[in-house]
Amino acid sequence: MEGLSGREREGFTDIMSLMSNSDLLSLSDTVTNKLIVVENVTEAKETILSFTKNAEELLRRKKIHRDLIFKYLANEGVIMPPSSEKRQLIWRTLEYWSSGKVSVDNSPLCDTEETTEKASDPTNKSGVGFDPLLLGQQFCQWFFQLLNSQNPTLDQQPQDWGPQHFWPDVKLRLLARAGSEQMEDFLGAELVSLRLLALSREERLLFSPNLEPHGLKALASPHGLVIVAVAGTIHRDTACLGIFEQIFGLIRSPLENNTWKIKFLNLKIRGQDALGGTEVAAPALNYNSSELQLLCS
Structure with missing residues (x-):
């Protein structure tokens, strides 16, 4: 299993913080084929990160909605046209994570x-x-x-x-x-x-x-x-x-x-x-x- 890099884990943690509890629990079931029963949202998040083979696969999951990725990128200061399709947002997210750039600070100049x-x-x-x-x-x-x-x-x-x-x-x-x-x-x-x-x-x-x-x-x-x-x-x-x-x-x-x-x-x-x-x-x-x-x- 390839697993996620530290940068990708950090990014997915931010994305998952934007998700509803029901979507997180459902996503955990999907990723593990319901082989692992989680007790709460914290366990669901850790299970999702541990059982994901690669970042693109997880971004393509139905529960990771297009709007979630768009909002995550906007929060990171990566501005995309609001009309962007999900595949474009996935590509930009993967590029952003692989670039190694930290997000721009939101504090004054x-x-x-x-x-x-x-x-x-x-x-x-x-x-x-x-x-x-x-x-x-x-x-x-x-x-x-x-x-x-x-x-x-x-x-x-x-x-x-x-x-x-x-x-x-x-x-x-x-x-x-x-x-x-x-x-x-x-x-x-x-x-x-x-x-x-x-x-x-x-x-x-x-x-x-x-x-x-x-x-x-x-x-x-x-x-x-x-x-x-x-x-x-x-x-x-x-x-x-x-x-x-x-x-x-x-x-x-x-x-x-x-x-x-x-x-x-x-x-x-x-x-x-x-x-x-x-x-x-x-x-x-x-x-x-x-x-x-x-x-x-």
Whole structure:
């Protein structure tokens, strides 16, 4: 019997914590062909883990519903389109477990810097060899997981959203093209925080960033500003509404444990009707490095 790796056991423990007691007991019967009688849910979980030959086999079981895997990935900061089929979610989960990456911390951005340093070099505590692209990836995972958690359709505990993640004079420019074109500008941490919150909580939008090389760019200025630009798709329930491109300006706050806070945001949203049949599965970023360089000056 091959058995599960430690990473897989940990992942399945998290998934099983989302399951009902009756489904867990039923799954235990299925995995053991009813040869082992369990007394309670704790025994059922341990039996399931002990008698599973491989992770894919267990993920494919009927009692491991598609929505369970989707919710588990969302909790881990692995954002998938809500329309994803179960087989796509299984593949992404197996890839995530085999990558050895730990989940992104849900706490404020100070931990994003710590995560970035550890990821680039576990012994590097000085920040030498700082990689803006790595920071960009960690930041986007953190930011979109945090924003998406405010969406009531995900049915998860909202994380700690609020003005504390922004500089007091932060600026947001929101450009939406869906039929007509609308542009909105917001100034100040409270207003910017509330407007972005409304996108997720009231408008029920889900943001799925494309963190592959063609969907993400990042660069740092000599003055401490880091520009992160990312493209992705926007969803509501199971419908893909269009694509977005977002640029963040990040600056460290020395008075708050060197946390990275957001100085400005430019968010451009294009609805399906404004795309003219363009492929939206993993949209590429239209901004080039020289355009982003201008924002640094």
